[in-house]
Amino acid sequence: MELLAGARIALTPRPVERRHAALEVAMLGHCPGRVRLERLLQLPAALADMRAVGYGQAVDAFSSGAASELYNLPIPLQSSAEFHDIFPDALTATTEYVSLLAGNKAWLGLAVDDFFANGGEKLWVVRIPESAGQAGFLPADATQLHDITTLQGLACVLVIPALGVVGFPDLERLQIPPRLPDIPRVRLENFEPQFLPCTQNTEDDHRERRYSSELSDMPPPWQLPQVLRGMLQYVSSHRPDLQCLFTLPLAYSGELDSPVLDPTALSALSGYQQLPDRAQALRHVQFLFPYLRGPRFALHTPVGLIAGQQAAVARRDGPWRSMAAKPLNTDALPYPRLSIAQTLGLRDKPGISVLNYRNSFSGGAQLSLDDERLVVPALPVADYPVDRQRYDGFCSAEVMRFLGFLRRQLQALGEQLIFNLDYRDPRPRLLLEQFFRRLYSQGALRGASAEQAFSIRESTPQEGAMLYEIMLAPAFPIDRLFLTFANLNGEWRSEVVDG
Structure with a gap:
């Protein structure tokens, strides 16, 4: 204010x-x-x-x-x-x-x-x-x-x-x-004594704001x-x-x-x-x-x-x-x-x-x-073997954010439909397909077609219940990009290969 x-x-x-x-x-x-x-x-x-x-x-x-x-x-x-x-x-x-x-x-x-x-x-x-x-x-x-x-x-x-x-x-x-301590600064040689105006600041700004001895006892990290x-x-x-x-x-x-x-x-x-x-x-x-x-x-x-x-x-x-x-x-x-x-x-x-x-x-x-990285793949540990080198591309923070976004969106959709539709109504599946097709068209999923990008399978585990199993292929982030330039008979050619 x-x-x-x-x-x-x-x-x-x-x-x-x-x-x-x-x-x-x-x-x-x-x-x-x-x-x-x-x-x-x-x-x-x-x-x-x-x-x-x-x-x-x-x-x-x-x-x-x-x-x-x-x-x-x-x-x-x-x-x-x-x-x-x-x-x-x-x-x-x-x-x-x-x-x-x-x-x-x-x-x-x-x-x-x-x-x-x-x-x-x-x-x-x-x-x-x-x-x-x-x-x-x-x-x-x-x-x-x-x-x-x-x-x-x-x-x-x-x-x-x-x-x-x-x-x-x-x-x-x-x-x-x-x-x-901080990185030590390099001290320069003192200047020759000279007369300076009274308004000029002559303080040595090299000193840190505090010496360690000036600090009271602080809790350790x-x-x-x-x-x-x-x-x-x-x-x-x-x-x-x-x-x-x-x-x-x-x-x-x-x-x-x-x-x-x-x-x-x-x-x-x-x-x-x-x-x-x-x-x-x-x-x-x-x-x-x-x-x-x-x-x-x-x-x-x-x-x-x-x-x-x-x-x-x-x-x-x-x-x-x-x-x-x-x-x-x-x-x-x-x-x-x-x-x-x-x-x-x-x-x-x-x-x-x-x-x-x-x-x-x-x-x-x-x-x-430089890059959005994770220490481990964003996938659940059961979805990749102990040797995760093949799944290194999924060690990307944007993949984790995307999976979290999917959880929140699907949970909100489920909470919206549970009191409004009958479990036998076909509209929930249509809404799911529409949701994932929109993600595919926006580039969130990979595949030559929408059918390759996601799969929805429904089942009825018990009377009055409906279960949807969703499998999808998130867009694989490019972590390394190799550019190759070759001179062939005086003509320069370039090639791009995703890492």
């Missing part, structure tokens, strides 16, 4: 009501400072969405004047202006957890800005209490999804039927070790398996259509004298891959690296950029399309910077989505995602 004419005119930015979002995203993080509850009450569409997903009792409570800090409540937003209108101090207020690299500011506000700046449409924001630490982002032991009062952290958004992607900006911030265990426990069992975004933690390399991807995190992922039951759960997480650094912050997460671009591509091209190589709208740079060899190594094994900074065809430089 912006005050004009001596605060006599209040300008409240609010976007035009949008149609149904192609990909709804949720972010969990910290919002230190003030909470302007009256601004949320001025968003009737947001309150209606909260009631629709089961939070009507909480809405009635703070609507009636009861004090509320809005902790563990999913708030749907259509723009970053709405977020900053409700949480005006989210970018400037200091946080309880402080580290040399991440500083003392929350990451959620910046991630919200990145999301909408890159084309995001609808974002559910959950405010997590800082005093709860990492545990505040994860479901509690006594979680009952049918009882809203028992939900905290990730469990708060599992009840949103249309949700597709979840990010944890400030959980990543808590995973930055408090005393992890959790080990990656502990975070993944709490994150995937309910997702894999209750919401297998969801995809989580998570940036891998940092550690310091004395050999390189620089922060690097934590080798213990890579070892943990390798250990998960050896166990089929745990490996299957990893398909619900798209791991990102590296972090971001720019003129507005010392260190920041890329989940807002990635989620916003995923939502924009889902709206424009469909949820089965990848946002890899799309330019990301930001003034930040990757930190730490990775070489081409390191990028290829992380992409192929274990399967990390790596951000890089490269020159565009127009001559400028841009930040983009």
Whole structure:
């Protein structure tokens, strides 16, 4: 909200009501400072969405004047202006957890800005209490999804039927070790003494914002398996259509004298891959690296950029399309910077989505995602053998998003038809065929014809019941493209082969 004419005119930015979002995203993080509850009450569409997903009792409570800090409540937003209108101090207020690299500011506000700046449409924001630490982002032991009062952290958004992607900006911030040093700067020789105007700044900006000795005792980061265990426990069992975004933690390399991807995190992922039951759960997480650094912050997460671009591509091209190589709208740079060899190594094994900074065809430089990768195939573990080299193409995050999209669409169709049609009515099968033919025409399925792209078989397991078994062939993403140029008798010929 912006005050004009001596605060006599209040300008409240609010976007035009949008149609149904192609990909709804949720972010969990910290919002230190003030909470302007009256601004949320001025968003009737947001309150209606909260009631629709089961939070009507909480809405009635703070609507009636009861004090509320809005902790563990999913708030749907259509723009970053709405977020900053409700949480005006989210970018400037200091946080309880402080580290040399991440500083003392929350990451959620910046991630919200990145999301909408890159084309995001609808974002559910959950405010997590800082005093709860990492545990505040994860479901509690006594979680009952049918009882809203028992939900905290990730469990708060599992009840949103249309949700597709979840990010944890400030959980990543808590995973930055408090005393992890930065890349040492090169000191230049002192200049010769000279007279300078009194208005000129002569402070040495080489000094970091804090020395490690100036930091009070901060809680150590959790080990990656502990975070993944709490994150995937309910997702894999209750919401297998969801995809989580998570940036891998940092550690310091004395050999390189620089922060690097934590080798213990890579070892943990390798250990998960050896166990089929745990490996299957990893398909619900798209791991990102590296972090971001720019003129507005010392260190920041890329989940807002990635989620916003995923939502924009889902709206424009469909949820089965990848946002890899799309330019990301930001003034930040990757930190730490990775070489081409390191990028290829992380992409192929274990399967990390790596951000890089490269020159565009127009001559400028841009930040983009090298490839959308998963650590394991997006298919259930029973659908591919132990040797998954043949199924490497399905280790793509867009395949997982497409499968999640299918689950949500088919479940919504089933819930719509169950009370309206008789089980012997032929229209459900016709609707299914129409749905998959439309996907085939849009390029979501592969095959020379629609009959090769999908198959629907119906059966009657018992009286009064109808079962539909659907088999389909998702469009196989191109992970490698080989271009061959050959000179034959002075004539250049080219050939393109999909990898």
